[in-house]
Amino acid sequence: MNETTVFQNDLINTTAGVPNIAKKGSLLLRLIRAAQPITRTEIAQRLEIDKSTVTENVKPLIGAGILREETLEVSGQGRKPRVLSFVDDNDYFIGVNLGVRTSQVGMTTLKGEISESDDFTTPADPAAALEMARRRIDELIEDNPGKICRVIGVSVPGLSDVARRRLIYAPNLDWRDVDVAAALRPNENVRVVVENDATAAAMYEARLKIRESSDGLMTNFVLVRSGTGIGVGLVIGSEVYRGSGMGRGIAGEFGHMTIVAGGKSCVCGNRGCWERYASAASAATLYLGDRPLRPTESLPRFVEIVSKAENGEIRAQRTLEKIGDFLGIGIANVIMGVGIPRVIISGRLVYGWRFIEKPVREAIERSIIGKTEGWSVEAGEPQGAAIGGALEVAVEEYLTHGLNI
Numbered sequence: 001m002n003e004t005t006v007f008q009n010d011l012i013n014t015t016a017g018v019p020n021i022a023k024k025g026s027l028l029l030r031l032i033r034a035a036q037p038i039t040r041t042e043i044a045q046r047l048e049i050d051k052s053t054v055t056e057n058v059k060p061l062i063g064a065g066i067l068r069e070e071t072l073e074v075s076g077q078g079r080k081p082r083v084l085s086f087v088d089d090n091d092y093f094i095g096v097n098l099g100v101r102t103s104q105v106g107m108t109t110l111k112g113e114i115s116e117s118d119d120f121t122t123p124a125d126p127a128a129a130l131e132m133a134r135r136r137i138d139e140l141i142e143d144n145p146g147k148i149c150r151v152i153g154v155s156v157p158g159l160s161d162v163a164r165r166r167l168i169y170a171p172n173l174d175w176r177d178v179d180v181a182a183a184l185r186p187n188e189n190v191r192v193v194v195e196n197d198a199t200a201a202a203m204y205e206a207r208l209k210i211r212e213s214s215d216g217l218m219t220n221f222v223l224v225r226s227g228t229g230i231g232v233g234l235v236i237g238s239e240v241y242r243g244s245g246m247g248r249g250i251a252g253e254f255g256h257m258t259i260v261a262g263g264k265s266c267v268c269g270n271r272g273c274w275e276r277y278a279s280a281a282s283a284a285t286l287y288l289g290d291r292p293l294r295p296t297e298s299l300p301r302f303v304e305i306v307s308k309a310e311n312g313e314i315r316a317q318r319t320l321e322k323i324g325d326f327l328g329i330g331i332a333n334v335i336m337g338v339g340i341p342r343v344i345i346s347g348r349l350v351y352g353w354r355f356i357e358k359p360v361r362e363a364i365e366r367s368i369i370g371k372t373e374g375w376s377v378e379a380g381e382p383q384g385a386a387i388g389g390a391l392e393v394a395v396e397e398y399l400t401h402g403l404n405i
């Protein structure tokens with residue numbers, strides 16, 4: 001019996017008013033993973049289902065050695081709660097974040113701890129970059145004998161295809177149609193899933209939101225990932241939205257919306273794209289006054305600008321404020337376009353949030369969104385934009401399609 005059968009048999013008839021659970025049995029697994037260790041009572045409350053239904057559904061998972069239930073040791077008297085968590089003895093997942101400047105390879109288990117993250121400078125040639133990532137994958141597999149690598153998740157700074165195997169186009173790397181899955185797959189038992197980096201970061205943040213939340217799972221937010229470029233991930237009802245039909249994978253490509261008519265030229269061929277004004281990378285050229293580099297000069301790194309701002313340098317502070325202004329203008333447009341007023345900022349830009357937050361808010365307040373109530377903008381965890389998102393892609397794939405019960 002597979003996972004879908006388990007959930008359809010048991011949950012579909014008992015979840016009136018919670019339509020997503022019937023459709024997606026993996027919601028229960030995602031809750032356990034995000035909030036583990038967790039009691040059956042809490043699961044029942046948060047999914048708005050009977051405790052007996054929870055029991056029926058976790059039983060085969062415990063039997064299959066995927067979940068374990070144990071008594072939680074708490075100090076003090078009273079009944080010790082029985083809690084569920086994932087077994088992480090044998091399975092692990094590898095993540096590869098292919099960044100425009102640097103890439104990371106790391107691993108995790110269903111328990112959620114990230115280990116062995118290794119960075120390298122991304123070569124300009126896709127074959128060379130994938131070979132470097134592949135070498136690290138092979139090393140991780142060699143270092144974990146007797147354990148099983150289930151899925152490799154890859155986050156890329158561009159569009160992936162509908163099957164999530166190929167990178168279609170990464171403008172900031174100028175890579176086109178790269179078969180990432182074929183290059184990284186270590187053997188035929190391991191699935192490789194390729195995902196846009198903003199969507200991957202959104203999946204990572206969605207898990208954190210499920211963990212922090214004490215009620216249901218219906219999280220909705222827009223994630224704006226600002227690093228070398230800008231990508232947007234959409235989470236609706238705790239699920240990422242990638243678009244539909246032929247547009248699958250395209251949803252969230254806001255980095256190239258025009259924000260300044262006739263503005264700075266962009267790698268995509270257009271002028272005045274949002275990411276030329278509000279990405280972490282755009283801070284470097286803005287800081288230098290948008291003039292060409294002198295031969296001996298190199299662009300300042302974003303973290304260097306932040307550190308100058310922290311040391312009181314006015315030029316660095318103004319640079320970050322200007323970035324914040326453009327970021328806020330774009331965010332107001334995004335909110336108007338998708339109708340989701342909660343925004344999480346991710347990527348390198350988060351390191352300068354102290355200086356960026358105020359102008360972001362002011363720009364949103366000037367827009368029509370500012371006249372409404374209920375909008376919010378907050379900084380996410382830097383990890384999600386790097387290796388965290390790639391690992392999230394791997395684990396989600398396994399929980400959604402890979403379980404063998």
Ligand SMILES: [Zn+2]
Nearest residue numbers: 256266268273
């Ligand atoms: Zn562009």
